[in-house]
Amino acid sequence: MSTSVLVLGGTGEARRLAAELTERTGYTVVSSLAGRVRDPRVPDGAVRVGGFGGEQGLAAWLQEHAIDVVIDATHPFAEQITTNAVGAARRTGCGLLILRRPGWQPQPGDDWRWVSSLPEAAQSLTPAERRVFLATGRQGLAAFADLDDHEFLLRCVDPPDPESPRPRSLEVLLERGPFAVEGERELLREHRIDVVVTKDSGGEMTAAKLVAARELGLPVIVVRRPPPPEAPRVATVEAAIAWLDDYAG
Structure with a gap:
């Protein structure tokens, strides 16, 4: 049985994740792009462009397309879509994972x-x-x-x-x-x-x-980044795939 995954994307990590999952058996992947960039880098696999209409609209889309898991791999400052993803996952009972690359750390000599x-x-x-x-x-x-x-x-x-x-x-x-x-x-x-x-x-x-x-x-x-949501969170594509494999069982 295939696990249906929605990747909220627009980042390099989201594209890598979509590329990895489209090559693996057992997953059906759709990547979502906000559509704010005129010529976006398009990930592998199925792609959806445009907003969902807030938390309620995203929840309805998840149910309509029988999505099992949402992976939010958006930009660390895309606070609204992350809030909507958390709320929509709770409404629908979908699994939810936040994929966020680590922030920068100052080095000696930085001001x-x-x-x-x-x-x-x-x-x-x-x-x-x-x-x-x-x-x-x-x-x-x-x-x-x-x-x-x-x-x-x-x-x-x-x-x-x-x-x-x-x-x-x-x-x-x-x-x-x-x-x-x-x-x-x-x-x-x-x-x-x-x-x-x-x-x-x-x-x-x-x-x-x-x-x-x-x-x-x-x-x-x-x-500074906005505070992270109350949801499972990983920092790398590899960790996201491991979490997803465990979730899909």
Whole structure:
């Protein structure tokens, strides 16, 4: 009997998990993408794109498609979909696993300031930190909209919403990782960056900016992750597969 799995994706771990499970007997896998990126990296196997309509809509979809297990492998800051997944799994009795890669840890020589939100990151910028590299994605731009005394370089995959609030001085760099330390070092130097602002996304794809900032002696403002939900949680694709094999019995 096949175990039906919904992978809430959009991350490298989600793509790896989908690829592994589609090669294994005993599993039927559907990957779900939020549809916020114009040209997403599509995982192997069946793919669904778009929202579910909140917790209730996700629960109805799970029941309609006879899903046995939900694996939330979304971005560590995709707080709403994780909340919806927890609630929908409870409503339907589906198994639920959270797959989250480990967060970054400061290394000797790092100058990190931890904050709890993007608005707090904006408030923590000092007058001397005039040129700011925002490696936070396009959706948090409004938190910095009122800072007229700073100049911002925003890196994101898709352009920010032209109607959303934004800082007066903003340059947008459209790029997708992974990034190399040499390129990050050159970027920070070329734009004369004074401070880097990032979320604690974890992983290797975008960690090079932290190494480059360390080498250049630049401070980094790091936004903490939201607290994890009350649900089983693993940090690697291998651990997720082991959990799933045990669950499927």
